[in-house]
Amino acid sequence: MTNVSVAGLTKRFGPVDAVRDLSFEVTAGVTGFLGPNGAGKTTTLRVLLGLVAPTAGTATIGGRRYAELRHPRRTVGALLEATGFHPGRTGREHLTILATAGALPPARVDAVLDEVGLTADAHRRVGGYSLGMQQRLGLAAALLGDPGVLVLDEPANGLDPAGIAWLRGLLRTRADQGRTVIISSHVLAEVAQIADRVVVVGAGTLRYAGPLDQLSGPGGGFAGLEAAFLQLTGDVPAGASTRGGAR
Amino acid sequence: MIVRAEIRKLRTTRTVWILLAVAQALVLAGLAGVMINNDDLDDVETQQAAMAHVGLVSLFALVLGIMAVAGEYRHRTITDTYLTTPHRARVVYAKLAVYTVAGALFGVAAAVTALASAAVWLTAEDATLQLSSAGLWQTITGGILWNAAFAAIGVGVGALITNLMGAIAAALAWIAVIEGVVAKLVGDVRDWLPFALGSALDALPTAVNGPPPWLAGLALAGYAAAFTIAATVTTLRRDVT
Numbered sequence: 001m002t003n004v005s006v007a008g009l010t011k012r013f014g015p016v017d018a019v020r021d022l023s024f025e026v027t028a029g030v031t032g033f034l035g036p037n038g039a040g041k042t043t044t045l046r047v048l049l050g051l052v053a054p055t056a057g058t059a060t061i062g063g064r065r066y067a068e069l070r071h072p073r074r075t076v077g078a079l080l081e082a083t084g085f086h087p088g089r090t091g092r093e094h095l096t097i098l099a100t101a102g103a104l105p106p107a108r109v110d111a112v113l114d115e116v117g118l119t120a121d122a123h124r125r126v127g128g129y130s131l132g133m134q135q136r137l138g139l140a141a142a143l144l145g146d147p148g149v150l151v152l153d154e155p156a157n158g159l160d161p162a163g164i165a166w167l168r169g170l171l172r173t174r175a176d177q178g179r180t181v182i183i184s185s186h187v188l189a190e191v192a193q194i195a196d197r198v199v200v201v202g203a204g205t206l207r208y209a210g211p212l213d214q215l216s217g218p219g220g221g222f223a224g225l226e227a228a229f230l231q232l233t234g235d236v237p238a239g240a241s242t243r244g245g246a247r
Numbered sequence: 248m249i250v251r252a253e254i255r256k257l258r259t260t261r262t263v264w265i266l267l268a269v270a271q272a273l274v275l276a277g278l279a280g281v282m283i284n285n286d287d288l289d290d291v292e293t294q295q296a297a298m299a300h301v302g303l304v305s306l307f308a309l310v311l312g313i314m315a316v317a318g319e320y321r322h323r324t325i326t327d328t329y330l331t332t333p334h335r336a337r338v339v340y341a342k343l344a345v346y347t348v349a350g351a352l353f354g355v356a357a358a359v360t361a362l363a364s365a366a367v368w369l370t371a372e373d374a375t376l377q378l379s380s381a382g383l384w385q386t387i388t389g390g391i392l393w394n395a396a397f398a399a400i401g402v403g404v405g406a407l408i409t410n411l412m413g414a415i416a417a418a419l420a421w422i423a424v425i426e427g428v429v430a431k432l433v434g435d436v437r438d439w440l441p442f443a444l445g446s447a448l449d450a451l452p453t454a455v456n457g458p459p460p461w462l463a464g465l466a467l468a469g470y471a472a473a474f475t476i477a478a479t480v481t482t483l484r485r486d487v488t
Binding site for chain 1: 248249251252255256259260261262318322323324326327328329330331332333334484486487488
């Protein structure tokens with residue numbers, strides 16, 4: 001039941017405006033955070049998670065900035081790095097370190113290893129993991145604190161079709177429990193099957209925020225969805241940014 | 248909690264154990280070099296020169312400290328570290344504490360290796376280890392403290408220069424070349440540069456004109472504090488992209 005709120009967010013890296021006056025609200029359920037590469041998705045998520053300082057504006061979780069959260073890992077679980085592991089550590093060691101630093105019960109390590117299907121490989125060094133296994137380990141880390149909010153940056157990278165289907169089920173279950181799930185992607189098809197709502201960004205600005213089924217263009221179905229997405233994120237928004245409104 | 252997590256990170260990093268092993272090998276080789284090239288093995292100064300390697304391997308403690316922070320950037324584990332502990336200063340302080348102790352333990356390990364191998368060597372040569380010599384123990388304890396100080400400075404360097412290879416290259420270049428060049432330009436201040444202070448703390452013959460060991464130790468602690476402050480300030484502001 002925790003809302004995520006981005007308000008007037010601007011982030012400049014030197015001469016580059018990565019994000020410009022971006023505002024949107026995310027409530028319980030699965031929200032797809034969409035946009036082409038370089039649209040400012042990762043920057044927005046990193047500001048939300050306190051890793052990048054905004055130039056202007058705020059990004060809050062349940063009304064608090066990330067640094068103000070009493071128990072960050074119990075509140076938000078995040079997957080940001082495709083390969084954020086020390087290759088010499090085992091999967092279990094990686095999670096145990098996070099559980100120790102986050103004051104989480106050691107039993108959670110076994111629970112999340114089981115949840116992502118890595119129990120049998122937990123004793124192996126991460127350097128020997130496939131990309132898909134690393135992605136599962138990253139997800140395990142995000143789930144470690146059993147958080148009410150999940151923020152996943154391109155979580156489908158490296159997962160095979162079965163893995164993607166499994167991920168969809170896992171996120172659906174969480175969303176149905178009333179949790180808030182944000183998944184970013186530059187591939188519309190990845191989120192079209194799972195997202196209840198979408199936030200579409202292009203060139204650092206908001207292009208659409210609202211229910212997925214209201215985002216449609218000529219042709220209807222997935223083709224219409226894709227057409228609308230491409231139009232929204234193109235150089236010329238063609239007035240589409242007003243559709244759905246900037247929430 | 249953060250301290251315990253840092254200890255676990257340290258223990259589960261293989262490079263730490265490799266550094267420790269290489270340091271012991273260097274202590275043994277250095278000690279052998281001194282023993283082979285000196286005739287009077289009963290002489291305290293000879294034995295002190297052999298024990299000096301306990302301090303000289305502080306180079307490895309420096310690299311250890313650098314790895315503590317820059318290694319996290321290299322493997323991108325820093326993201327999860329800050330997600331777990333958004334108060335980044337706490338992470339820096341925990342690393343400082345853990346790695347200063349680890350540096351001291353590196354020094355203790357080197358001291359044990361040096362003392363044990365010296366005892367064996369000297370016995371074989373019918374000489375005696377001068378265990379009652381204050382100078383010998385000064386070099387040993389000074390060497391241990393030198394390791395601790397350099398590990399602490401390493402944490403600061405690694406937090407300032409987050410590129411692992413760049414940070415290690417900069418630190419080694421300082422010790423191998425830059426400090427020597429700078430020393431010729433700054434007059435008496437040369438005795439207060441980090442490696443010179445380490446030598447003074449270790450009561451090495453190369454540091455005869457430098458400050459007394461206790462003052463050298465304090466000055467090194469000052470360097471560690473200055474690096475930590477600079478590292479904390481930059482760490483708090485730096486975007487983790």
